Amino acid sequence: MASQGPELEIVHLLRAVTVELGLHSSRFARRNALHPTDVRALIALMDASRADEEMSAGRLGALLGLNSAGTTSLIDRLERGGHVRRVRGRADRRKVVVEVDEKAVELGQAFFGPLIDRTVELLQGYDERERAAIRGFLEGVRDAAVAEEG
Structure with missing residues (x-):
């Protein structure tokens, strides 16, 4: 210890x-009448969108630790709520991918925006070397948590 x-x-x-x-x-x-897993799914989908990556249902389920039936239920629920949509893949039109809807992004921005803005403001008070140290620390903690899944 x-x-x-x-x-x-x-x-x-x-x-x-x-x-x-x-x-x-x-x-x-x-x-917003969402399950905590719904929120995690929306975050994963927004992260994929920011990285310009397509998210298949299988990949989303794996990221969230869900089986196939649970993933389908999750996507169906989010789709009914207007938060996501199923679309054809860009490179492989036979593939179905899940995208976050702009409505969900706006909903999240309205709620989390003030916290994000305050966090950015706090980080602007640090110089680049200090921000690099903070980034390195947080990446190390994240990697340690991932390794614990192991």
Whole structure:
């Protein structure tokens, strides 16, 4: 176990931030009649869109830890709510991919935008070297959490 130094204080602060962000996400889900997994799916789809990557149902299910039936149910529910749509793949028209609808992006932006703006504002108070350190730390924590799935 890690020693009880300033590093552990930061670990506890990171845990507190994680809890608060989870609660914030839960409020969004509740206010919009979404399941927490729906929110995770929308985030995954928006991340894929930003990276200009297509998201198949199978890939989405794998990212969320869902089986095929659970993934189909999730996509059906989000599609009925107008949050996503199934479309043909760009490169392979036989392939069906899932895209987030602009309505869902706007809904998320309305709710999460102020938090995102405040976070960006905080980061602007750091120089590039400090932001690189923050980025490296967060990537390391994310990678450690992924390794724990293992």
